[in-house]
Amino acid sequence: DTGVSQDPRHKITKRGQNVTFRCDPISEHNRLYWYRQTLGQGPEFLTYFQNEAQLEKSRLLSDRFSAERPKGSFSTLEIQRTEQGDSAMYLCASSVAGATTDTQYFGPGTRLTVL
Amino acid sequence: GDSVTQMEGPVTLSEEAFLTINCTYTATGYPSLFWYVQYPGEGLQLLLKATKADDKGSNKGFEATYRKETTSFHLEKGSVQVSDSAVYFCALRGSYIPTFGRGTSLIVHP
Numbered sequence: 001d002t003g004v005s006q007d008p009r010h011k012i013t014k015r016g017q018n019v020t021f022r023c024d025p026i027s028e029h030n031r032l033y034w035y036r037q038t039l040g041q042g043p044e045f046l047t048y049f050q051n052e053a054q055l056e057k058s059r060l061l062s063d064r065f066s067a068e069r070p071k072g073s074f075s076t077l078e079i080q081r082t083e084q085g086d087s088a089m090y091l092c093a094s095s096v097a098g099a100t101t102d103t104q105y106f107g108p109g110t111r112l113t114v115l
Numbered sequence: 116g117d118s119v120t121q122m123e124g125p126v127t128l129s130e131e132a133f134l135t136i137n138c139t140y141t142a143t144g145y146p147s148l149f150w151y152v153q154y155p156g157e158g159l160q161l162l163l164k165a166t167k168a169d170d171k172g173s174n175k176g177f178e179a180t181y182r183k184e185t186t187s188f189h190l191e192k193g194s195v196q197v198s199d200s201a202v203y204f205c206a207l208r209g210s211y212i213p214t215f216g217r218g219t220s221l222i223v224h225p
Contacts, residue, residue, distance in 0.1 A: 004158075033213070042119075042204050042215030043159070056212060091158070102147070102208055106159040 002026075004107035006092050012113045013082055020078045021110045025094030032075050033104060034067055035091040036060070043091055049075060050097055082114045117142040117209045121216035124202075128195055128223050136190040136219045138179075138205035146209040148172075148181050148188040153202045153218070162190075162203070195223045 005024045013019050025032050030051050035043035046065070047057045051072040061067075064082075069075040079086055089111050093104040122137040140148070150162040150172070163172030168183035177192045188205060200223045205216040 040217065042217050045212050058212070103161055103164060104213065105161070108158040
């Protein structure tokens with residue numbers, strides 16, 4: 001068990017550029033979540049997958065954001081035409097769907113800075 | 116919608132002091148409740164959890180009891196250490212969307 005990994009750890013981009021982040025969940029975890037965290041705030045839910053199906057999307061997720069999990073394993077989060085307000089830490093978490101707790105395990109995050 | 120309210124920080128304590136970080140929630144149904152900890156420069160780690168009313172979660176000397184009547188899940192530790200300095204997040208899982216509080220920073224001085 002190597003934990004949840006995210007790549008890259010840091011990304012600096014210019015406004016208007018597209019960026020893509022990758023998340024590799026813990027093996028056998030069938031749920032995968034994306035969050036955004038800004039300074040002084042808790043994680044804000046963006047979207048989640050169960051296997052390859054995207055089951056829920058937050059209203060925070062504008063049309064410029066898209067997430068995929070094509071084979072039910074790793075996931076990508078793409079932000080098109082980045083804006084300065086997109087600067088944040090993007091967190092990925094994974095879990096095993098269960099009847100009660102659905103405990104999530106978080107990756108280290110990707111810090112995005114939009115200049 | 117669901118919400119989590121945590122006491123504002125920073126909470127500053129001396130080593131071996133007693134710690135309480137308050138957390139209250141609003142949710143429909145019977146959510147599961149969690150405390151996560153984020154050490155400087157690291158990702159969030161699950162600290163403890165409780166899945167039903169009156170359950171007590173515990174780990175590393177930290178405890179929290181799921182109080183449905185007061186919709187609370189306060190985090191406590193009897194004797195904090197400098198190494199406990201971190202940001203603590205209360206969270207709930209109700210329907211599908213997990214909800215986190217804003218976090219409470221804890222600073223423990225020797």
